[in-house]
Amino acid sequence: MTPSNNTPADHSTAAPAVEADNGLSRQDLEDVVERVLSRARAREADAGERADRRPEDSGSAASGPLTGRARELADSGQEHSQHDGEQQDLDERRALRRVGGLSTELEDVTELEYRQLRLERVVLAGLWTEGTLEEAENSLRELAALAETAGSEVLDGIVQRRLKPDPATFLGSGKAKELRDVVAATGADTVIVDSELAPSQRRGLEDVVKVKVIDRTGLILDIFAQHAKSKEGKAQVELAQLEYLLPRLRGWGESLSRQAGGRAAAGEGIGSRGPGETKIELDRRRIRTRMAKLRREIAAMKPARETKRLNRRRNSVPSVAIAGYTNAGKSSLLNRLTDAGVLVENALFATLDPTVRRAQTPDGIGYTLSDTVGFVRSLPTQLVEAFRSTLEEVADADLILHVVDASHPDPEGQIRAVRQVFTDIDAQNIPEIIVLNKVDAADPFVVERIRQRERNVVVVSARTGEGLDALRERISESIPRPETVLDLLVPYQRGDVVSRLHDWDAEILRTEHLPEGTHLLVKVREDLAAELAEFAPEDAPGFGAESA
Numbered sequence: 001m002t003p004s005n006n007t008p009a010d011h012s013t014a015a016p017a018v019e020a021d022n023g024l025s026r027q028d029l030e031d032v033v034e035r036v037l038s039r040a041r042a043r044e045a046d047a048g049e050r051a052d053r054r055p056e057d058s059g060s061a062a063s064g065p066l067t068g069r070a071r072e073l074a075d076s077g078q079e080h081s082q083h084d085g086e087q088q089d090l091d092e093r094r095a096l097r098r099v100g101g102l103s104t105e106l107e108d109v110t111e112l113e114y115r116q117l118r119l120e121r122v123v124l125a126g127l128w129t130e131g132t133l134e135e136a137e138n139s140l141r142e143l144a145a146l147a148e149t150a151g152s153e154v155l156d157g158i159v160q161r162r163l164k165p166d167p168a169t170f171l172g173s174g175k176a177k178e179l180r181d182v183v184a185a186t187g188a189d190t191v192i193v194d195s196e197l198a199p200s201q202r203r204g205l206e207d208v209v210k211v212k213v214i215d216r217t218g219l220i221l222d223i224f225a226q227h228a229k230s231k232e233g234k235a236q237v238e239l240a241q242l243e244y245l246l247p248r249l250r251g252w253g254e255s256l257s258r259q260a261g262g263r264a265a266a267g268e269g270i271g272s273r274g275p276g277e278t279k280i281e282l283d284r285r286r287i288r289t290r291m292a293k294l295r296r297e298i299a300a301m302k303p304a305r306e307t308k309r310l311n312r313r314r315n316s317v318p319s320v321a322i323a324g325y326t327n328a329g330k331s332s333l334l335n336r337l338t339d340a341g342v343l344v345e346n347a348l349f350a351t352l353d354p355t356v357r358r359a360q361t362p363d364g365i366g367y368t369l370s371d372t373v374g375f376v377r378s379l380p381t382q383l384v385e386a387f388r389s390t391l392e393e394v395a396d397a398d399l400i401l402h403v404v405d406a407s408h409p410d411p412e413g414q415i416r417a418v419r420q421v422f423t424d425i426d427a428q429n430i431p432e433i434i435v436l437n438k439v440d441a442a443d444p445f446v447v448e449r450i451r452q453r454e455r456n457v458v459v460v461s462a463r464t465g466e467g468l469d470a471l472r473e474r475i476s477e478s479i480p481r482p483e484t485v486l487d488l489l490v491p492y493q494r495g496d497v498v499s500r501l502h503d504w505d506a507e508i509l510r511t512e513h514l515p516e517g518t519h520l521l522v523k524v525r526e527d528l529a530a531e532l533a534e535f536a537p538e539d540a541p542g543f544g545a546e547s548a
C-alpha cells in the first residue's frame, strides 16, 4: 500500500461518518486490521496447500474483504447518551493527543525524552503462535484499538504464523525485513509489537526496521500516562514507565533515525555505540534520580489518600467498586446508577475523589460507587504496582460490580483476565456481581452461556437502561446493611435529626407521632447509633411487643 491511501483527505470523502481526532476514521482503522488479517489468513491457506513450505517463508497474498469488526472499538457515533453528561474530560483528553510531526523537530533529545514521545504513525506486528485464528484476530484488534487509544495512526501491520518468537528479532528474519519494507513504504515512525519483548529482541528488531519499536507493555504504559489525572496517578505511571525503561535503554548510535522510517533506512552501522554511549549514561543517571524523587513524592502522598479512605470507613458507608475489562461500560454504568441531582446535593462527599460518587439503594441506604481504571489482558506488573492506589479502591470495597461486555467476541477471556488482576491485588474474596453489560448488542446465546456459568449475574444495558432496576436491587441486597436497632424519641424542634435519618443510611422500620416528639424505630450503623444516643432514652416509649 502507499501512504497516500491513508491520508485523511482521501477518506473524508469516502467515509464521512466518524473521524477520530487523529484524522483516521474508525473505518480506516478497521480496514487496516482487516487487511492485515486477511493477508495472514491467505498466507495460512497458502501454507496449507503447500505443507512442505515453512510458514514464515510463504509469500503474502492479495487481501479479500472480510466481515467482522474491531469489537474493542466503540462506535463513537453513539458513544454517549444523555446519562453520560457533558463529557468534558473527553475533550481534555483529546487535546492531549499527539501533535503530528512533533518527532521530526526533535533532533537533539536524549533517548529518555525520545522514548517518552507520543507514538504517531504506527505499524503493528504480531505472532500467531498458538490458539485459533480467531484468538489471533482478537489480539490484533485489541492491539489496534490500544494503539488508537494511545492516539496513534495505525497504518498497516504484519502477522506471522510461527511456533515461537525468534530470540533475536521476535519475527523471523525474513518477516522482519518485510516489516522494514512496510515501515519504509508507509512512512511509519513506530512499530508496535503484540507481546512483551525482551530488551535484546527489541534492540534486534529496531536494528532491522530502523524505527522505534514498542511492545504491548510500553503501549499500555503510554496510554496510562496520557490518562492519569491525579498528581499521584501521574507520578505512579511515570515511575512505572521509568522502571520499564531502565533495563531497556540502548544507545542510539547513528543507526536509528528519530524521524520517519523511510528516510531513516539510509543510515547503516547497526549497533554502532560510540556517540550513544555518553547519552545512555546520562539517561541512566537522570532516570535513577527521577525515580528516587518520584518514590519520595508518592510516599508523601500516601497519607492523604489513606486519611480519605479511613474517613469513608469511619462513616461506614458501604463502598461498591465498578471494575472490569477496559471498554466494558464501567463509566456508562456509573453514570446510569448515580443521579447527578443527588450528587450536587451531597456536599458531604464533595471532597471525595471525583471518580467516587454517592448512590442510594431503592430503600434509601447510601453507598459509594467508584469507577476504576479498566483492565486489559496481561496488565503489566509495573502497572499493577503503580496503580495499587486506584486498585486499592477495588481491594477495599464491600462489593465489586464486575462489568463484562457481553457483545465482545471473548467475554470469558476478559472475565479471566480481570479475575487475575483481582488476585494480584488480593481482592479475590470480595463479593462480586457479574454485570453482563451491552445486552442490547450481544448474542443471546452468549448471554445465556455466561449466565449458566457464573453464579451471580445481572444482565443489563447501560445504553438502554435494561436490567438496571434489577441491578439496583441486587446491589441493595449485597451491601452490608445497617444493623443496630434503635428506639428513638426525637423532639419536634429537632426536625433536622429526622430528615437526616431519612436521607442518610438508616432503615426506618416504624414511625409514630407522640405529644413529646417523633417516635421512630430505626436500624442504623454503629457510628450513627453513637451519635443518636441522646435521642434513645432508656425509658423509650417502645412500640410494643407485637411490632418490634
Ligand SMILES: Nc1nc2c(ncn2[C@@H]2O[C@H](COP(=O)(O)OP(=O)(O)OP(=O)(O)O)[C@@H](O)[C@H]2O)c(=O)[nH]1
Binding pocket: 074, 075, 076, 078, 079, 080, 324, 325, 326, 327, 328, 329, 330, 331, 332, 333, 373, 374, 375, 437, 438, 439, 440, 441, 460, 461, 462, 463, 464
Ligand atoms: N451497545 C452498548 N454500548 C455500550 C453500553 N454500555 C456502554 N457502551 C459503550 O461502550 C463504550 C465504552 O463505555 P465506557 O463506559 O467508556 O467503558 P469503560 O468500561 O468505562 O471503559 P474504560 O474506562 O476505557 O475502561 C462506549 O462507547 C459506550 O457508549 C451498552 O449497554 N450497550
Ligand SMILES: [Mg+2]
Binding pocket: 330, 331, 332, 371, 374
Ligand atoms: Mg471508564
